[in-house]
Amino acid sequence: MPSVRFRLNGVEIDVDADPDRSLLDILRGHLGMTGPHFGCGAGECGACNVLIGDRAVAACDTPLWSAADKDITTIEGLGSAEQPHPLQRAFIAEQALQCGYCVSGILVSAAALLKRNPAPSSKEVKEALDGNLCRCGSHNRMVRAVLRAADEVAAR
């Protein structure tokens, strides 16, 4: 089996697996990384979003081979309780979720947005998150949280 090499949350790794398998399957099944969530398996809901480089991508719909030599960041790589990403801090401050199943993918999409646009408008946040589905109706809190994180970064 050919191995695929990429950087996952800053760490070089080699994966020996069928390169046609989905990146989500490798992350969750092979590497035990449960932050990205399975939602639909068709790239339609965003629950499994990860960063490839600076772009948010549905890992369920991305073959392993296309991750070769790329930088992959999952929710686990964004921050931790000890060193939270501004978005994670803001989501707690705004209590921006109900069930939270979609939230890891939403944080990843929001992180991609703030990388390319550190001072988005509310409309731009909604557009950036439009590929992420939330069923509980926490959208407005999430938008507020993303704006809050952007403000916090700008004030540094």
Add this chain to the structure above:
Amino acid sequence: MNSQAPSPSPPKLPVSLAANPKLSSWLRFSAEGQVTVSPGKVEIGQGIVTALAQIAADELDVALSRVQMVRTSTAASPNEGVTSGSLSVQQSGRALRHACAEVRQIFLQLASERLGVEIDALDVEDGTISGPGNVRTSYWELADEVSLDRDATPGATPKLATRRALAGNSVQRIDIPDKVFAQPRFIHDQALPGMLHGRMLRPDNARAKLVDLNEDRARTIAGLVAIVRDGSFAGVVSETEHGAEAALRALRKGATWAEGDPLPDENDLATFLKAQPLESTTIDKKAASSPGAGKRTLRRQYTRPYIAHASIAPSCAMAQWSGDRVQVWTHSQGVYLLRADLALVLMLPVENITVEHMEGAGCYGHNAADDVALDAALLARATSGRPVRVQWSREGEMSDAPFGAAMAIEIEANLDAEGEIVDWSHSIWSNGHAARPGRAAQPALLAAFELASPFPRMISANPPQANGGGGDRNSIPLYDFPSWHIESHRLKTMPIRTSALRTLGAQGNVFAIESFLDEIATERGEDPVAFRLRHLRDDRAKDVIRAAAKRAKWKPSRQPGIGHGIGFARYKNTGAYCAVVAEIEGAEDISVRKLTLAVDVGEAINPDGVINQIEGGAIQATSWVLKERVRFDRQRITSTDWTEYPILRFSEVPDVDVELIQRVEADPLGAGEAAHGPVTAAIANAVFDALGVRVRNLPITRDNLIAAMELTS
């Protein structure tokens, strides 16, 4: 004494506590300074665990951080039935508040004896009990000496509302940090030692029988552990999730299905619903003291389609056998109820089954959580004691789980010469809205209907009005019409599986009542807010309507293409009050720009939690109204992905502004289902305001809007 005052009725325990009186089943103290609280209600994304922790900490006078909340399990937790109906704060909260008040008193009694201080002179601060002369002890010091293995007594008195320090405050939810930092909190993210993965084979066509299964191809897939088949129930177990998916694909190719059962015409649900064998019930009757003279009759029909739970995660469960005992992990709303159904299907005494709750994605009613738990238990029988995790597919989640029932509702009003309502009748045609597990002599779980020796398919029923009703929920008007007749026609056939979805029939009934009222008010040339207020006697109802209207500056001046509408209900007629003003923009499609809500849930334990629930309910209801409809042809459910079953997206979400009317002295009421009916009606009324078109068939899509315009013109 000659005259005797009527003796007050003896104090009663809260319902959940009466059913589970042992204090130690609710809470325990450790010498290390922790109190463990064990409710029978479960976290389904609504923040209940935090609200319950607040109630306990408040009553005990300990810091919230000392409270450890235990996940519900049939091994130890109080049996509180099902986490549904917006009753968790009412039921679990009241029981916990009472139990904690009594436990606090037990500790104070012992402290009083130890310290030689009158009980009334003692004070508790963060678990430390102190009295005059600087004497002190604590719950933690006394923990080993106090036995809570005793039954609660009705006499304990919880604190006065004004003395509560935590309830009424928006503390941060205790589960949110884990979810934001991706700590594995969801059942989907758990891995038991030696765990295998299962996948289910189910037909595309509704209820098709599996007539032949060629397993050869699937047997060649690496990692395969077992293929399980029992009648039309079939699934695979593999060492890996990837292997299970591959084996399932191979097995599907080897499956031959008989034809399924025919489905109704999705474009004519009202005709279908009215043509079925029915069980008809009079829900309520009110006779006028002096019947008014009706001059004319207005009759309207409203429908809502089948609605999917459509949770973001497909349902998931784990099961592990040890001899003739099985442990099941589930995101079910009711661990004891699920256990009862598992016992029926597995033919085991309930003692042999342990069902433990783990969080799943947002739960809006009876979804596939219970079904997949039985799937896991059945597959795990083939693995010699290794645990099996089963996860449904997106397609399965959108087609095999129960749906919210479609409804047809007819309302007829007799109006007098002045256009005042003198008589009102309301009729509902719908499948039942509840087929939950654990409540009948037969199981309600999908696999049970598929086995070689199958159990009969359960036909959904309706809970009685005393429990809020089902299809008839919120069908009795809160308005003081002089007379009415309310009847419910429940289908005795069920080609499309239905069970409890958020609000049961209330969304449909409130949509119908509030749309119809708007129509009558418009005919009279009367402001719809004033019209409602004039027909209400309940001040709390009037207060939310006035508050929403004021906040939305009712009625804003007209702008082309923009409309405003109002909707109101008291959920179940006994729960939370909610009024909404919707602002919509109408062109080819309708977009909802803003929802302004006022809500009264009595004592709001966690105000921000309540607002979060109301916002979420309002947005979900907007999604139902504008987009949602389970699609099917005559053979199968076709809306099995997010393209065919679209839900509201970020760019389509309205602004939501909530005013919470806090009433600390009133009993706390659940908030999760209060907004759906009023929001639905408010949007429909706003569409009329903007376009002059009454859309009476949900959802308000472009097609239904055009159909309604054709009817109007």
